Amino acid sequence: xxxxxxxxxxxxxxxxxxxxxxxxxxxxxxxxxxxxxxxxxxxxxxxxxxxxxxxxxxxxxxxxxxxxxxxxxxxxxxxxxxxxxxxxxxxxxxxxxxxxxxxxxxxxxxxxxxxxxxxxxxxxxxxxxxxxxxxxxxxxxxxxxxxxxxxxxxxxxxxxxxxxxxxxxxxxxxxxxxxxxxxxxxxxxxxxxxxxxxxxxxxxxxxxxxxxxxxxxxxxxxxxxxxxxxx
Amino acid sequence: xxxxxxxxxxxxxxxxxxxxxxxxxxxxxxxxxxxxxxxxxxxxxxxxxxxxxxxxxxxxxxxxxxxxxxxxxxxxxxxxxxxxxxxxxxxxxxxxxxxxxxxxxxxxxxxxxxxxxxxxxxxxxxxxxxxxxxxxxxxxxxxxxxxxxxxxxxxxxxxxxxxxxxxxxxxxxxxxxxxxxxxxxxxxxxxxxxxxxxxxxxxxxxxxxxxxxxxxxxxxxxxxxxxxxxxxx
Numbered sequence: 243x244x245x246x247x248x249x250x251x252x253x254x255x256x257x258x259x260x261x262x263x264x265x266x267x268x269x270x271x272x273x274x275x276x277x278x279x280x281x282x283x284x285x286x287x288x289x290x291x292x293x294x295x296x297x298x299x300x301x302x303x304x305x306x307x308x309x310x311x312x313x314x315x316x317x318x319x320x321x322x323x324x325x326x327x328x329x330x331x332x333x334x335x336x337x338x339x340x341x342x343x344x345x346x347x348x349x350x351x352x353x354x355x356x357x358x359x360x361x362x363x364x365x366x367x368x369x370x371x372x373x374x375x376x377x378x379x380x381x382x383x384x385x386x387x388x389x390x391x392x393x394x395x396x397x398x399x400x401x402x403x404x405x406x407x408x409x410x411x412x413x414x415x416x417x418x419x420x421x422x423x424x425x426x427x428x429x430x431x432x433x434x435x436x437x438x439x440x441x442x443x444x445x446x447x448x449x450x451x452x453x454x455x456x457x458x459x460x461x462x463x464x465x466x467x468x469x470x471x472x473x
Numbered sequence: 474x475x476x477x478x479x480x481x482x483x484x485x486x487x488x489x490x491x492x493x494x495x496x497x498x499x500x501x502x503x504x505x506x507x508x509x510x511x512x513x514x515x516x517x518x519x520x521x522x523x524x525x526x527x528x529x530x531x532x533x534x535x536x537x538x539x540x541x542x543x544x545x546x547x548x549x550x551x552x553x554x555x556x557x558x559x560x561x562x563x564x565x566x567x568x569x570x571x572x573x574x575x576x577x578x579x580x581x582x583x584x585x586x587x588x589x590x591x592x593x594x595x596x597x598x599x600x601x602x603x604x605x606x607x608x609x610x611x612x613x614x615x616x617x618x619x620x621x622x623x624x625x626x627x628x629x630x631x632x633x634x635x636x637x638x639x640x641x642x643x644x645x646x647x648x649x650x651x652x653x654x655x656x657x658x659x660x661x662x663x664x665x666x667x668x669x670x671x672x673x674x675x676x677x678x679x680x681x682x683x684x685x686x687x688x689x690x691x692x693x694x695x696x697x698x699x700x701x702x703x704x705x706x
């Protein structure tokens with residue numbers, strides 16, 4: 243009886259794996275994009291903007307992701323649902339399911355971790371590189387896009403890779419809200435079949451395999467990055 | 474209760490503060506256990522026995538590669554099974570294991586994997602000249618560790634240890650998944666009872682944030698204290 247749980251739950255487990263990967267990829271992508279303005283606001287923003295960005299990032303880095311998920315899904319969700327004006331204004335907002343709240347929480351969380359890394363890397367870029375751009379008559383946006391940011395990303399690359407793995411390792415927490423990711427299906431199997439170790443170990447091994455492939459991908463991209471000019 | 478703490482929580486403020494106290498209790502003891510184990514494992518790993526070093530490397534590598542939630546759940550069930558197996562073999566019969574202590578052991582084990590790496594790196598960064606000088610003076614290995622390696626290694630390990638502390642505090646919220654009472658579970662219960670989800674979770678998040686702010690200040694002060702007399706980097 244307990245032997246065939248794998249065959250029976252395989253489709254659900256695969257579907258859960260898909261949701262987990264989707265959460266992971268989307269929050270890495272959007273989180274990275276969001277981390278750029280958050281880092282720049284801390285470096286170049288005026289006093290208020292810089293402190294706001296700093297406080298925002300610290301709040302997300304110093305509180306548990308579990309709490310952030312609760313706050314976004316149950317807290318914010320209930321707040322939105324209880325506001326009659328909002329309910330009339332945008333019915334689609336009411337229909338947002340847990341998946342979207344999870345995406346927002348994970349994206350913010352990753353963005354705040356990355357902003358800290360990117361901030362350090364942006365400050366570590368030698369001033370000469372930016373001055374070189376200025377002397378070529380590049381605009382500030384061009385300097386950011388073609389010199390400052392690429393140089394910083396190259397410097398932050400190893401830390402970025404390990405933060406991406408850290409994010410991957412935190413994705414199972416998503417199951418505390420009604421999202422049917424890999425961990426939720428695993429819990430389902432544990433409760434339905436009264437098994438503890440087999441489903442948990444399967445989930446653990448799955449995460450190890452994904453981490454391995456993500457790290458390989460980062461290593462392959464790393465070998466293709468220009469290195470000669472980075473001293 | 475004579476006065477209402479956190480009055481916007483409809484009388485559940487006390488519950489939340491009890492949860493905060495439990496969180497601090499679990500985090501401090503789990504962290505202490507993790508540091509002790511981690512220091513021991515780091516020494517074993519840098520020791521001369523190759524097989525022991527391999528085993529330690531595998532332990533720390535595996536625990537760090539798995540997601541924290543899965544590690545905590547696995548260790549929680551393993552600890553429970555191991556203790557009841559041990560008790561039944563000693564003929565003591567079943568006893569109820571307190572969830573708080575199980576959480577401390579589980580968090581301590583999970584933390585030790587990260588602490589091993591931090592201490593290992595800091596020990597490797599101690600200048601070899603200092604160790605050779607100690608050996609030339611005829612210090613025993615224990616004395617050398619106590620007087621030379623440990624004081625030189627500690628300031629280098631502290632930034633990593635402060636980070637790890639933050640990780641442990643955040644990690645305590647994960648034991649709520651296996652039903653151990655602490656701040657996250659207290660907030661969940663209070664929110665469920667009053668339907669004031671936003672107020673409860675925001676307050677709990679603010680308590681976590683305050684805890685982090687205060688303790689990081691303490692770490693910073695301690696590091697300054699440890700680094701006194703050293704050249705600033």
